[in-house]
Amino acid sequence: AQSVTQLDSHVSVSEGTPVLLRCNYSSSYSPSLFWYVQHPNKGLQLLLKYTSAATLVKGINGFEAEFKKSETSFHLTKPSAHMSDAAEYFCVVGRLSGYALNFGKGTSLLVTP
Amino acid sequence: DGGITQSPKYLFRKEGQNVTLSCEQNLNHDAMYWYRQDPGQGLRLIYYSQIVNDFQKGDIAEGYSVSREKKESFPLTVTSAQKNPTAFYLCASSTYYEQYFGPGTRLTVT
Numbered sequence: 001a002q003s004v005t006q007l008d009s010h011v012s013v014s015e016g017t018p019v020l021l022r023c024n025y026s027s028s029y030s031p032s033l034f035w036y037v038q039h040p041n042k043g044l045q046l047l048l049k050y051t052s053a054a055t056l057v058k059g060i061n062g063f064e065a066e067f068k069k070s071e072t073s074f075h076l077t078k079p080s081a082h083m084s085d086a087a088e089y090f091c092v093v094g095r096l097s098g099y100a101l102n103f104g105k106g107t108s109l110l111v112t113p
Numbered sequence: 114d115g116g117i118t119q120s121p122k123y124l125f126r127k128e129g130q131n132v133t134l135s136c137e138q139n140l141n142h143d144a145m146y147w148y149r150q151d152p153g154q155g156l157r158l159i160y161y162s163q164i165v166n167d168f169q170k171g172d173i174a175e176g177y178s179v180s181r182e183k184k185e186s187f188p189l190t191v192t193s194a195q196k197n198p199t200a201f202y203l204c205a206s207s208t209y210y211e212q213y214f215g216p217g218t219r220l221t222v223t
Contacts, residue, residue, distance in 0.1 A: 009153070032210045043117075043203060043214035044156075051210070090155060094210040098163050099144055100171065101212060103155035 002027045002093045004074075006104035014112050019063075019078040021107045023091030026072065032094035033074045034101070035065055039087045047089075050074065061085070086111045116140065117215035119204050124220045126198075134189045134218045136204035145187035146212065149173060150201040159202075162187055191220065198222045 007022040025031055035047040048059025055067040065076045074091060091104040117138045126132045138145065144163045148156040158171030162181040176195025181187055187206075191198045201219050205212040 034210070036214075041217070041219075043216045044205075045214075046211060049211060098161050098169060099207055099210045099212075100146060100158055100161050101156075101210070103148075103157075105153060105155040 002031060002095055002102050004033075004091045004093045004102060004104040006089075006091050006107050008107050009105065010108045010110065012110040012112060013081045015083055016080050019076070019081045019085065019109065021076040021089050021091075021109065023074045023076065023104060024072050025074055025091075025093050027093060029096070033065075033067065034092040034094070035059065035063070035074075035076050036090045036092055036103075037087050038090065038106075044090065047076070081109075081111045083111050083113070085109060117204060117206055117213055119202075119215035119218050121218060122216065124218055126220070126222050128222055129193045130222075131193060132191050132198075132220065132222075134191065134202055134204075134220070136187045136189065136215060137185055138187075138204075138206040138213075138215075139185060140206055140208075140213060141184070142206035142208050142213075143184070144207045145181070146205040146207070147171075147177075147179065147187070147189045148203045148205065150203060150217075156203060159189065191222075 003026045005024045033050040036044040048057045050067045058064045120135045146161040147159040160179045162168035178190045203217045204215045
């Protein structure tokens with residue numbers, strides 16, 4: 001079965017400092033991996049996706065993630081945090097059936113002035 | 114504008130009543146999905162449909178039912194058999210793996 005584990009439930013950074021949100025995956029085949037963001041009481045927005053092309057994936061709003069097969073990781077990074085980045089972030093892996101998704105439990109990012 | 118609409122945004126029901134949540138998309142996607150979100154749990158898959166008149170159970174289908182009579186619409190009924198229905202419900206549609214989400218419906222059952 002395909003699954004993801006987000007290693008931190010909460011991350012706090014200062015505005016202007018780097019962001020690192022950690023995700024490990026488990027998959028019996030080459031996975032499709034995603035990061036989604038959710039602002040309070042809103043739907044989810046796709047940040048970026050990995051589908052077996054380049055291992056370094058660039059997304060929206062300056063975020064990027066690197067697929068590391070040897071470490072089974074797909075960590076999300078951003079060089080400099082903005083206040084508007086404060087939200088819930090989900091690491092996601094695609095299932096084999098129906099293009100459904102398995103979500104991690106989420107990491108809440110707090111950005112302080 | 115293309116997108117997914119869910120209505121209503123907030124829904125309140127008494128215990129023992131069935132309630133139907135609406136989901137409509139105009140993205141011309143074949144596949145649609147329902148997820149439930151609880152604090153600290155991420156999203157869990159309730160039902161999904163890859164084509165009209167066909168749908169499959171997800172991980173937590175007990176106490177829920179769906180229909181897919183039109184490509185654009187995938188309503189979810191929360192039945193009285195669902196033991197803990199209070200949650201935030203998200204609908205999505207997709208082509209391949211990239212899913213697009215609606216704004217969600219927050220259901221409160223008392």
